[in-house]
Amino acid sequence: MTNLLETNETIARENKSIFKCHNVFVVNLMSSPGSGKTSLLEATIEHFKKKIRIGVIEGDICGKIDVKRLTRFKIPLVQINTDRWGGTCHLDANMIKNVLSDINISRIDLLFVENIGNLVCPAEFNIGENKKVLLSSVPEGDDKPLKYPLMFRVSDLLLLNKIDLLFHTNFNRKRFTKLVSNINPKLKILEISVKNGKGLDRWFSWLKNELSIS
Amino acid sequence: MTNLLETNETIARENKSIFKCHNVFVVNLMSSPGSGKTSLLEATIEHFKKKIRIGVIEGDICGKIDVKRLTRFKIPLVQINTDRWGGTCHLDANMIKNVLSDINISRIDLLFVENIGNLVCPAEFNIGENKKVLLSSVPEGDDKPLKYPLMFRVSDLLLLNKIDLLFHTNFNRKRFTKLVSNINPKLKILEISVKNGKGLDRWFSWLKNELSIS
Numbered sequence: 001m002t003n004l005l006e007t008n009e010t011i012a013r014e015n016k017s018i019f020k021c022h023n024v025f026v027v028n029l030m031s032s033p034g035s036g037k038t039s040l041l042e043a044t045i046e047h048f049k050k051k052i053r054i055g056v057i058e059g060d061i062c063g064k065i066d067v068k069r070l071t072r073f074k075i076p077l078v079q080i081n082t083d084r085w086g087g088t089c090h091l092d093a094n095m096i097k098n099v100l101s102d103i104n105i106s107r108i109d110l111l112f113v114e115n116i117g118n119l120v121c122p123a124e125f126n127i128g129e130n131k132k133v134l135l136s137s138v139p140e141g142d143d144k145p146l147k148y149p150l151m152f153r154v155s156d157l158l159l160l161n162k163i164d165l166l167f168h169t170n171f172n173r174k175r176f177t178k179l180v181s182n183i184n185p186k187l188k189i190l191e192i193s194v195k196n197g198k199g200l201d202r203w204f205s206w207l208k209n210e211l212s213i214s
Numbered sequence: 215m216t217n218l219l220e221t222n223e224t225i226a227r228e229n230k231s232i233f234k235c236h237n238v239f240v241v242n243l244m245s246s247p248g249s250g251k252t253s254l255l256e257a258t259i260e261h262f263k264k265k266i267r268i269g270v271i272e273g274d275i276c277g278k279i280d281v282k283r284l285t286r287f288k289i290p291l292v293q294i295n296t297d298r299w300g301g302t303c304h305l306d307a308n309m310i311k312n313v314l315s316d317i318n319i320s321r322i323d324l325l326f327v328e329n330i331g332n333l334v335c336p337a338e339f340n341i342g343e344n345k346k347v348l349l350s351s352v353p354e355g356d357d358k359p360l361k362y363p364l365m366f367r368v369s370d371l372l373l374l375n376k377i378d379l380l381f382h383t384n385f386n387r388k389r390f391t392k393l394v395s396n397i398n399p400k401l402k403i404l405e406i407s408v409k410n411g412k413g414l415d416r417w418f419s420w421l422k423n424e425l426s427i428s
Contacts, residue, residue, distance in 0.1 A: 032247045034354025089334035119247050120303035139353035140248025
């Protein structure tokens, strides 16, 4: 395991150099299954499509369902299916490296990598990203930081999605915020609803700030 | 990977023999993070507590939060924390074998194993269970069978939880049922809401039938 992670780190550093050289900002988007990663990407691409060039690497065990959802944007898209690698439950730096030639990163400003829906292993594998963004969602419950602490520890931004369902669940915002803060006091939480658009302006502002655009 | 799974199968068969010898029915309960596994166990233990002897093995990366929730029932409980095994994202047969002496299975009729919240790797590792029960939930979306087909293929029963949220989401029942049926035509789907109790009677009946009790 240690060797595997060390090898991954080496390749992640190589990816990082390549991204830097091409001036591409890379977001590793991680969450449980069904937290709304692809829907978030749809809203984000829609918002930025006339301002910056976005590309997406989609990670899934199998299938192309998410890539199909994004095809209408006519942006650079690549699907990684980990069933080639025995159905691995995360993306690693080498998988990303292998598809870089397919996505023509010299023509991209912002690259999203939609990781496999999983709160465990994706947290351990750097892929050379600039920022790790974790998408949680209200129906998953407020106790997730306690159960998947590494994911909350390594992330740079936490989006709490499906905030529109807050009053239909027993999700306790205060408890969630406290648990997150205990694990990662610097982790900024933005409440959003991709469904009704609430809070997305702050997510877009965060991205603009990171990309140094106005 | 093949060797790992073969070794797991051998130990799973040993576990199965032990369970059979002690007349314990074992349910491997699997889901995404936050689908409601522990809440389902609370409702199930409450319902059966005067009828049958239930024990629970709780699987988590770290922490004892779920075990604490179940302590009030005063039933045999064991926590497995996979951070001992490098934070593994699933339970395997050997982990179960290692705790069997702690849970005194000769005094249990029904053993629930709450697996790590993950739709990928738990599907690959038999633990010697009688049945695999998959808990999906409405807010996760109706496309999960397409993205995590192995989990749907290996499961013996599918509980669709949080059905109370159906009209607050764009979850399409027909689509979900069709996708499940394409992957595993024999997989029975029971719609439930642990929150308001809807459909739990059918889950309890399923368990009674499997345990051959009235």
